[in-house]
Amino acid sequence: MRGLLFLLSALAVIGxxxxxxxxxxxxxxxxxxxxxxxxxxxxxxxxxxxxxxEWAYLNRPDRLKELADMNYSRLGLMPLRPDQFGSVxxxxxxxxxxxxxxxxxxxxxxxxxxxx
Numbered sequence: 063m064r065g066l067l068f069l070l071s072a073l074a075v076i077g078x079x080x081x082x083x084x085x086x087x088x089x090x091x092x093x094x095x096x097x098x099x100x101x102x103x104x105x106x107x108x109x110x111x112x113x114x115x116e117w118a119y120l121n122r123p124d125r126l127k128e129l130a131d132m133n134y135s136r137l138g139l140m141p142l143r144p145d146q147f148g149s150v151x152x153x154x155x156x157x158x159x160x161x162x163x164x165x166x167x168x169x170x171x172x173x174x175x176x177x178x
Contacts, residue, residue, distance in 0.1 A: 130139050 130137075130141075133139065
């Protein structure tokens with residue numbers, strides 16, 4: 063009986079060792095994957111910063127005005143004037159299609175006094 067117990071214990075130690083070895087390598091692989099993803103994210107952020115800088119450079123008001131002036135006759139662009147813009151009050155807001163119905167109204171009375 064003791065021999066069987068020793069054999070089972072040895073198999074449990076070997077099985078646990080194999081499992082720990084396998085998990086260690088899986089963890090190392092996942093850490094390598096995380097490092098690669100972080101590197102990719104860093105490179106994408108750098109590219110995005112460059113693209114934002116290029117976009118800001120290309121959308122300079124003086125450059126856009128110069129392009130509009132050069133292409134005035136071909137595009138038929140008109141110069142912008144302040145009276146061409148509206149105000150926020152001119153925006154039409156949509157009316158909700160289904161009005162909200164109050165099924166159980168509650169009376170609320172305020173006396174103005176606050177309780178501690």
